[in-house]
Amino acid sequence: MVRDTNLCGIAVWLVLQSLIRTSEEIVESSIIQVWSAPGAETRLPCDLAASVHDVAMTMWFKDADRMPIYTVDFRNGPPVHWAIAGEFGTRTHFVLNESDPSSAHLAVDKVARYDEGVYRCRIDYIDSPTRNYRVNLTVIVPPDSPRIYDSEGREILGSIAGPFREGQDLLLSCQASGGKPAPDMSWYRGDERLASTKSGSVCQVHLPALSREASGTKLQCRVEPPLLQPQTRDVTLKLYLKPQFIRVTGGGPTRSGHERSFVCTTRGSKPAPNIDWFINSQRMDSSMTQVEVEGEVTRSVLTWRVRREDSGRQLVCRVSNPWFPAYTLEDSLTLEVLYPPAAQISMVEPKEPRLLREDEDAELLCSADASPPSYNFTFYRGTENHLIRDDPIGGIAVEGNKLVLRGLRRHHSSRYRCRAWNSEGSGLSEPLNLNVLSRPECSAGSVVQQIAGAPGGEVRARCSVSAPSTRDAGPLRFYWTYNGTKDVLPIPPSNVTIRGATSSVVHGLPTEDGDEDLGWLACWASNDIGNQREPCLFRVMPAALPEPPSNCEIEDEFLRCEPGHDGGLPQRFILEALEVRHHAPVMGDDSTMNDQGISGRGLTEAVYRASNDVTPQFPLDALSAGLYTFLVYSETPRGRSQHPAALHSIPIRTSDDLDVPGSLQTMTPMPPQPPSNDNSVALLVGASLSLVLLTILTTLCVTLVVICKKRQQPQRDPEQNTILRRSVGVSMYSGSSISPSIVPTVVVRGHRGSRVLAARWSGVLEDTPLAVLALDTRPHADTDSGHSDGELIQERDLPTTRHNIETQIE
Numbered sequence: 118m119v120r121d122t123n124l125c126g127i128a129v130w131l132v133l134q135s136l137i138r139t140s141e142e143i144v145e146s147s148i149i150q151v152w153s154a155p156g157a158e159t160r161l162p163c164d165l166a167a168s169v170h171d172v173a174m175t176m177w178f179k180d181a182d183r184m185p186i187y188t189v190d191f192r193n194g195p196p197v198h199w200a201i202a203g204e205f206g207t208r209t210h211f212v213l214n215e216s217d218p219s220s221a222h223l224a225v226d227k228v229a230r231y232d233e234g235v236y237r238c239r240i241d242y243i244d245s246p247t248r249n250y251r252v253n254l255t256v257i258v259p260p261d262s263p264r265i266y267d268s269e270g271r272e273i274l275g276s277i278a279g280p281f282r283e284g285q286d287l288l289l290s291c292q293a294s295g296g297k298p299a300p301d302m303s304w305y306r307g308d309e310r311l312a313s314t315k316s317g318s319v320c321q322v323h324l325p326a327l328s329r330e331a332s333g334t335k336l337q338c339r340v341e342p343p344l345l346q347p348q349t350r351d352v353t354l355k356l357y358l359k360p361q362f363i364r365v366t367g368g369g370p371t372r373s374g375h376e377r378s379f380v381c382t383t384r385g386s387k388p389a390p391n392i393d394w395f396i397n398s399q400r401m402d403s404s405m406t407q408v409e410v411e412g413e414v415t416r417s418v419l420t421w422r423v424r425r426e427d428s429g430r431q432l433v434c435r436v437s438n439p440w441f442p443a444y445t446l447e448d449s450l451t452l453e454v455l456y457p458p459a460a461q462i463s464m465v466e467p468k469e470p471r472l473l474r475e476d477e478d479a480e481l482l483c484s485a486d487a488s489p490p491s492y493n494f495t496f497y498r499g500t501e502n503h504l505i506r507d508d509p510i511g512g513i514a515v516e517g518n519k520l521v522l523r524g525l526r527r528h529h530s531s532r533y534r535c536r537a538w539n540s541e542g543s544g545l546s547e548p549l550n551l552n553v554l555s556r557p558e559c560s561a562g563s564v565v566q567q568i569a570g571a572p573g574g575e576v577r578a579r580c581s582v583s584a585p586s587t588r589d590a591g592p593l594r595f596y597w598t599y600n601g602t603k604d605v606l607p608i609p610p611s612n613v614t615i616r617g618a619t620s621s622v623v624h625g626l627p628t629e630d631g632d633e634d635l636g637w638l639a640c641w642a643s644n645d646i647g648n649q650r651e652p653c654l655f656r657v658m659p660a661a662l663p664e665p666p667s668n669c670e671i672e673d674e675f676l677r678c679e680p681g682h683d684g685g686l687p688q689r690f691i692l693e694a695l696e697v698r699h700h701a702p703v704m705g706d707d708s709t710m711n712d713q714g715i716s717g718r719g720l721t722e723a724v725y726r727a728s729n730d731v732t733p734q735f736p737l738d739a740l741s742a743g744l745y746t747f748l749v750y751s752e753t754p755r756g757r758s759q760h761p762a763a764l765h766s767i768p769i770r771t772s773d774d775l776d777v778p779g780s781l782q783t784m785t786p787m788p789p790q791p792p793s794n795d796n797s798v799a800l801l802v803g804a805s806l807s808l809v810l811l812t813i814l815t816t817l818c819v820t821l822v823v824i825c826k827k828r829q830q831p832q833r834d835p836e837q838n839t840i841l842r843r844s845v846g847v848s849m850y851s852g853s854s855i856s857p858s859i860v861p862t863v864v865v866r867g868h869r870g871s872r873v874l875a876a877r878w879s880g881v882l883e884d885t886p887l888a889v890l891a892l893d894t895r896p897h898a899d900t901d902s903g904h905s906d907g908e909l910i911q912e913r914d915l916p917t918t919r920h921n922i923e924t925q926i927e
Contacts, residue, residue, distance in 0.1 A: 148235065149252045152298075153228040154344045161225065161252045163238030165218035169196075171242050175211065177223055178237040185239075187211060187223060205232070230256045260296025260318070263340045263350040265289055278336070279355035282440055287324040287331075291338030291350065294318050300342035306334060332356035332387070357440040361385030365434045365448045372541065373425040373456035381417045381434035383446065388438070392417035395433040396452075428454035428488050457542030458487035462496075462535045462549045465519070473525055473553045475646060481520040485537035485544065493538040494518040498531050502545075527555035527583075557584040557593060557642035559653035560618075566653075569660035569685015570635050571754055573628040579621045580640030580653045591645030595620035598652075600637040601627065608638075626657065634658050660685040663751035665758040666733040671767065678733035678749050678762055686753040690733040694725035697744040697766055733762075740769045 153159035165172055173192050176185040189211050190197040196213065200206030208226040225232060238250040265273045268288035281287060291302060302320035303313035314320040320338065324331065334354045341347040360383045367379035381392055389410050394401040394417070401419070409416045417434065433449040465480040473479055485491040496505040496515060507515050512523035518537075522529055532548040560581040570576035584593055595615050597608040614621040620642070626635050639652040664681030671677075676692065724745075727735045733749055745768075748761035 147251075149250060151252050151254045152257055152343050153225075153232075153254060154257050155230060156227055157344070158224060158226050159228050159254065160212075160222040161236050161238070161254060162220075162222045163240065163250055163252075165213075165221050165240055166248060167218060167242060167245065169213065169215050169218060171245065173241045173243050175221075175241070176239045177211075178239065180234045189213070225254075228254075228256055230258070232256060255298070257342060257344055258295065258297035259342055259345050260293040260300050260340055260348070263291050263293045263302075263338050263348055265291050265338055265350055265352055273352055276351060276353055277355050278352040280357050280440075281327055281354065283327060283329055283332075283356055283358045285327050287327050287354070288321060289336065289338075289352070290319055290321045291340075292319050293340040293348065296340075296342050298343065300340045300345075302341070303339050305337045305339055311336070327354070327356060329356070329358055329361075329385075332358060356387065357438065358385055358387040359438055359441050359444050360390050360436045360446050363434065363436050363446040363448045365432070365450050367419075368450040368453070370453045370455050371423045373423060373428075373454050376420055376422050379419045379421070379432060379434075379450075381419070381436070381448070382414065383416075383436045384414045386415065386436065386438050387413070388440075389415050390436045390438045393435045393437075394419050395435060396427060397430045423452065423454050425454055425456035425459075425488075427452050428456065453488070455488050455541050458485035458491045458537035458539055458544040460485045460491075460494075460535050460537040460544045460546035462533060462546040464549065464551075473529075473551060475525055475527070475553060475555045477525050479522045479525060479529070479551065481522075481533060481535070481549070483518040483520070483535035483537060483546065485518075485539075487537060487539045487541070487544070489539050489541075491518075491537035491539045495536045495538075496520045497534045497536065497545075500532060502534060525553045527553055527558060529553050530555070552585065552589070554585045554590045554646050556647040557582040557618075557644060557649045559583075559640070559649070559651070561653065563651065565656050567656045567658050567685075568638075570626050570657045571660055571686070572626055572635065574754060575623055575625050576635075576638070576657055577621065577623050578638050578640070578655045579619060580642075580655075581619045582640075582642045582649065582653070584618060584642065584644055585646070587644075593618060594643050596641050597622045597624075598639045598641070599624055600639060602629075602636065658685065660753065660755045662756050663688045663753050663758045665751055665760050666690065666749050666762045669733075669747070669749060669762045669764055671737065671764070674736060674738045676735045676737055676747060676749070676764075680733055681751055681758070683751070684753055684755055686755055688751045688753045689728055689730045690735075691750045691752055691757075692725075692727045692729075692733075692735040693723040693748045693750075693761075694737075694740060695722070695746045695748070696724050697746055737769060742770050744768050 149162055151159060151161060161177070163175065163177075165175070169191060173190075175189040175191070177187040178184075179186050184201070186201040186205065187209055188199040190199070196211075198211055200209055205225075210224055211221070212224050213221045223236070223238070233254055233256040236252045236254055238252065240248045240250075242248070265278070266289070267273060267278070268286075273289075278289065289304070291304065293300060293302060296318065299316040299318060301313065301315055302317060304311040304320060304322040311324075312320055312322045322336065331354055333356075336352050336354065338350045338352075339347050340349070362384045363381065364383075365379060365381050367377065371377045379394075381394070383390055383392065389408075392406070392408065392415065393403075394406065401421070405419055405421055407418045407420075409418070415436075430452050431449045432452055433447055435445055435447045437445040461484050463482050463484065465482045467473065467477075467479070481496070483494045483496065485494075494515075494517060497503060498505050505513060505515065505520065507513065514521040514523070518535075520533070520535070530551055530553040532550050534546050534548050536543050536545045560583050566578075568576060568578055580595070580597075582593065584590060587593070593615070595613060596610070597613055597620070599606045599608055608622055608624055612623050620640060622638065622640070624638065635657040638655040638657065640655070641652045642649045661682075661684035663684045663686075666678035666680055669676060669678040678690075680688070680690070725740055729735060733751075735749075744766055747764040747767060749763075750761045751758040
């Protein structure tokens, strides 16, 4: 049966071939285009163009195949369908609507890419020519997923496009390759289509000069292949934005040295901007700033210690985005710093302070750098800054911040300063030294100096003046005059010596002896500024006798004293050494007292004399060993001192005989001799009574001698009697007998501190006059408490004053 079927099919095919070859064909020149998505159902149209009853057979061919792939036979009643064997045949069927023959079509299910081709529909009519339709079936191939590129060809991989800069031109390309047919492509911003491309694989969008509003905008690339769902790709624009706003706050008055916070606020910059601070065009240290970012608002807080020199300067805040190097925003404020005045004193007239001269006027100006401005000014003078006040009589006027000095004098030469005041305090200026070129003035001022002279002798005087330097005021010139009792005489220049600012003169005095004075010497000096207004005056007084030396001591074989007043004339010093020889005293005999009040009992003539023109110091190494009394005089052309300084009974020994080595001679009386026989009560009582009686008689005799001497001395000048001198420490007494029961201690005070040298006696002392030496060279305030101001006695009473003896009785 199968065989019969095959034979039948072959027969049909042969019949059809014969029909094809023999029938008249009508072929439509147009080709019907049919698109189909892969896997979808498609329809290949074939318009019968006649009733079904008029159609004999319908056949479908693919491409150039001569074998039909599908056949419908209408000749024998109901249509008979035949499809080519295979997979394609199972997916095809012919659809015919008899009421609408034009809608006939070949349906293909699950279209595959290999189904694509040109199909031919052949319609054989019973009484009409054959008609052919060509249908081009194209299986649509979807494009690849769209890809977006920027203007530099970089692919945008994520959903963010950028960053782009504000004001930049934007060019984005959307590519979808591999589509068949080429899809339609377009760019959308929301519902707004920005660009489109028909049947292409690339679509570009161009946005010139991106504005701030474009930041965050979503753009969509849409790919629309036919019969397929469109493909889309969304990107969001990321923009770097310029800063929009800047403002600096925190101004106002600020005290110098105090910290102040300034805030710089900016908005609109993406990313956060760089904020820099500048003062006087210098960048400030970033460590003094603190940055705060809140969304699009960025703040920079500058905490800074304001200085006085910053007053009036511009504090600038500069904002910049590194993506816009040529674009910056700035805001500034002027600093107002409060600080105390910085005063400065200057000369207004004349301009140069070294050109000031006497009798001219000077004007000083006190200027101050202060905030707020200074409202009070004071001026000071001298190193101790004495306040200068208005003195119209003295030519001083303080006028606000000006000091006017009228009629300049030398005393105006000084250091001047000024002080300015404001609400923040005060400031003292640096000193300004004024040097007034003036006439010479006497260095001693208006004090009249006294010099001593003798009638008929020469007098010497030295005059010193103060004057500006010779470079500024010219050289000094001196001349002297002598004002006698009758007239004023100029002193010849040959008697005048000039050395710098000092002049000396030698002038011979007249022979007349004046009671009050011997005349006046006047010293005058001049320079280029003018003559000295008042001379330096010297009153020539009659010279007095010199005073004797005092505080004599012997140290290292030298006798040294302190010189007394020279009486106004140069003095020299004379030493006389008298050797002491002992013999028995004669009671009541005062003939041994000389006119100096010095006992001559037991003394020889002067065995040694020496003189010194400078100081009362004399070597004693030429003396032989023995006991000496030393007399030291002062001598001037006027005469010799009335009294000498006397040291009595000073032993001079060789170095082997000194009891104690040191700087002072040691006065050591002979030690007492032990009794040769046993003491008895009777002998002791008799000796004591005899000694007491002898002491009483001696005291009475000495008292009488002193009284007589006082009466015989001539009355002196009251002026000389009023000269009080401290005791030289030498006390002399006439010879007397002392009870053997009394053991005296002789005190000798050394040159450096009190040094006590004691010698004890027992028995009866030798009958030579006793002279006790007390050398005291300490300051008067350090003497023993027993010495008070009562020890100041008249010089003529020195030899006979008994109470000055410094002894201690043990």
